[in-house]
Amino acid sequence: MGDVIASARPLDLRLPSPLEELRDDRLSRAGLRLFLKRDDLINPDIPGNKWRKLKYNLESARKQGHQVLLTFGGAYSNHIRATAAAGYYFDFATVGVIRGEEHLPLNPPLGDAVRHGMRLAYLDRAAYREKMSPEVIAMLHRRFGEFYLLPEGGSNADAVRGCSEIPGEIDRRFDLACCACGTGGTLAGLAHGLVPGQRALGFSVLKGGEFLSREVAGFQREAYGAVSGNWSIECGFHFGGFARRNSVLDQFIADFERRHALSLDWVYVAKMLYGIFVLAQQGSFPAGTTIVAVVTG
Ligand SMILES: Cc1ncc(COP(=O)(O)O)c(C=O)c1O
Numbered sequence: 210m211g212d213v214i215a216s217a218r219p220l221d222l223r224l225p226s227p228l229e230e231l232r233d234d235r236l237s238r239a240g241l242r243l244f245l246k247r248d249d250l251i252n253p254d255i256p257g258n259k260w261r262k263l264k265y266n267l268e269s270a271r272k273q274g275h276q277v278l279l280t281f282g283g284a285y286s287n288h289i290r291a292t293a294a295a296g297y298y299f300d301f302a303t304v305g306v307i308r309g310e311e312h313l314p315l316n317p318p319l320g321d322a323v324r325h326g327m328r329l330a331y332l333d334r335a336a337y338r339e340k341m342s343p344e345v346i347a348m349l350h351r352r353f354g355e356f357y358l359l360p361e362g363g364s365n366a367d368a369v370r371g372c373s374e375i376p377g378e379i380d381r382r383f384d385l386a387c388c389a390c391g392t393g394g395t396l397a398g399l400a401h402g403l404v405p406g407q408r409a410l411g412f413s414v415l416k417g418g419e420f421l422s423r424e425v426a427g428f429q430r431e432a433y434g435a436v437s438g439n440w441s442i443e444c445g446f447h448f449g450g451f452a453r454r455n456s457v458l459d460q461f462i463a464d465f466e467r468r469h470a471l472s473l474d475w476v477y478v479a480k481m482l483y484g485i486f487v488l489a490q491q492g493s494f495p496a497g498t499t500i501v502a503v504v505t506g
Contacts, residue, residue, distance in 0.1 A: 214268050217300035222260065223250050225378035228501070231469060239489045240496025244383065246375060249474070249504045254325070255298075257506035258388075258395045259291035261375065262368035263359075267299050269367055270357035279304040279349060280359035281340050285452075287506055288363045290318040293327035303327040304353050308337040328353075364394025366432040372398025373432075375503060376407070383407065383499040387485055389414050389477035390442060391451070393421045395505060397428035400440035409440040412481040416450035418442060446484035452476050458483060474506045 227247040236243050248257040255263065270278060278301045282289035289305040296303035305327045307319070315323060323329065330352070332340060339345050341360070350356070359365070372395045376386060386403060388395050390411035400409035413421055419442075426436045448458050454475055461483045466472050473479040485502060488494060 214271050214299065216298045218298050220252065220255075220298040222252050222255075226251050228379055228381070233468065235486060236489055239492065239494065240498075241489055241494055242499045243485065244379075244381070244499070244501045245471075246379065246386075246501050246503045248375070249478075249506055254294035254321075255291045256287075257504065258372060259287060259295075259363065259506070261371040261398070262288075262363040262394065263291065263295045264371040265367035266357070266359055266363070266365070266371075267295060267301075270301060271299075273357065275301070275355065275357035277302045277304060277353065277356040278359060279306065279353060279356035280363065281306045281308070281337070281361040283308050284312065284316060285318055286361075287318065288359075288361070289327070290321050292359060292363070293322035293325040296327065297325040301357075304330060304349075304356065306330050306332055306337075306340065306349065308332060309334060362392040362394065364392040364397075364428060366428070368394045369398040369401070369428050369432040373402035375399055376402035376404070379501055381499075383501045385410055385494070385498060385500045386503065387412065387481055387500060388503040388505055389481040390418065390421050390425075391415065391477065393424040393442075394428050395503070396421075396440060396442070397425045397432065399503065400425075400437050401429060401433060403437075403439055407439065411440065411442040412446050412484045413442055413444045414447055414451055414477050414480050416447045416453075418444040418447060443484050443488070446480050446487070448480060461486075474504075477506055478504055 229245045231243045231245055251260045278296055280292050293303050305322055311331050386399050386409045388399055390396050390413045396411035421442050429436045462473050462479050
């Protein structure tokens, strides 16, 4: 099944994830070819960069003898949902520490998490901001005992190593790899996995995403001890900030679905693809460029 540790329950991982060419005259007019790396199809419960980020963390947790995974997220966090599923398949108990108050009935991602056996705990916004402080971590240990801590969004050195495996699965020549950026962990790994001459371009889904360059550099330093010079981040396609949208983005998504029969995740993937199309139309990519866009969810 292509993963590093054995799952306790049958788990179908579609790896390598499919690579599909997107044929679109707006791109061919600019002399570009675009391929979608369909990481969203890896597994319905642990899709996209969630699997990439969890893979080596699951291995580390097991090697260190942990039986519990604990992580943080907002009420709509895909990372919380995926961690719960990973716990179910790989036989770890899971705890999800959620920002804010409990709202019942649970929304779909938290409902899925609980169905996969996750215990939920809630931190008010002030405590949540301090979630990685020794005081809050000690409080969580008092409440939940020993655990393997996954950071919010799942980005750490193990996650970066998992994401660095994406380019190695691509069996055709390409020049540029693109992904959406929230914490920057995916871009850090993606860029590291490229060969000389290739570049990576991240699209910030956060307003004021300029700080992400420091984060990506930090993740690369943590994982590899050095920063690669082959990546950059576009900060102009956030549509007002995290989980914000407007009619331009909505129209892009509806039009994309009509043309390509693919419904895009609007929080991350649609913002990246919108950015790629705008940059293509502005002539920002040299004619002849082959782009791979990672569909991370
Ligand atoms: C679907 C999707 N795409 C992209 C990202 C951004 O990844 P990162 O936080 O590693 O920058 C996330 C967040 O993890 C995500 O859920």
